[in-house]
Amino acid sequence: MDGHPAKGAPLLAGIEALEHVLAEYPKSYVVACIVAQTHMDIGWAWRGNCWDIEVPDRNRAAFEAHFDRATDIMAPFCPRKSGSPLLAATCCALLGGSDTGKRHAADRYEVLIDMNHANPRPMRAMGNxxxxxxxxxxxxxxxxxxRTASRTADTWGAGGYTWVQFDAIGYDDQACANLDIDFFVEGLKDILKRRSDPYTVNLLAAYCANAIGQAFSGNDRADQVRSLIANSAQWIVRNHLTELHPMIWAHAARGFDNNLRVHSPTRFAASGRDDAMRIITAMFSKEIASGKRIVFTDTGPVAQAS
Incomplete structure (x- = not known):
């Protein structure tokens, strides 16, 4: 429970078992992708998301070792143009441990994105x-x-621009300062016109209000952009939020860090609910002060007399 493995814990047993499966099916790109992605996940767990200069030598060595192994596993498959999203995604993920040229990175992601414009995850990963x-x-x-916004306009309108910038501006002050805020907000609106399910609404609301809205850094231009993005949470919540997904809000509060160690999912979700209720309560402070209560309906939150 303290985040440290038990003494003598078989830390490599899982990946060793997968390596045995790979040895049985050396020509299966599906098995290769699974084992390679597992190595990469372990590598990222060692490294974290900080700048390279901040990574301890021991952690960097473990990260590089796992990515080297993943690269070796995928070497027979990644040059192949199979039309498989799984293969394309794995080849893109390998970029995390390589010195690949700049255009090569964008080109790999373009192939993956164009396989399924409806999936925003590759766009977010490319931006990062x-x-x-x-x-x-x-x-x-x-x-x-x-370019992504133009290619995916039929699916997302201006939303492709927003998805590509989504994580990048959360990690980097200068990227945030450079943002075309009008285009970004237009993208938020276009995303919700096309996909207004509760997951997406919670994701965008938590992102604007928490991941970006609570991340002021002292960079004046970046903080101005963050403030404008945070303002979008108001109309997202008021016009679209029909139910609360605490896990999304908890994840947003921690910058959507996929390497985050969650020791108690229950407490993690509770922290997300607390954050969401605090932020939403502030949005409806005037209504609450006048004695009304906020009720989530199928068309969004409404203020009702108590």
């Missing part, structure tokens, strides 16, 4: 990987966000 700390530049991030 196009930051200067990885394989891109601020100029390339902006360019690829606009």
């Amino acid at each position: 990987h196009l930051l200067p700390r990885w394989f891109g530049s601020y100029e390339e991030l902006e360019l690829e966000a606009r």
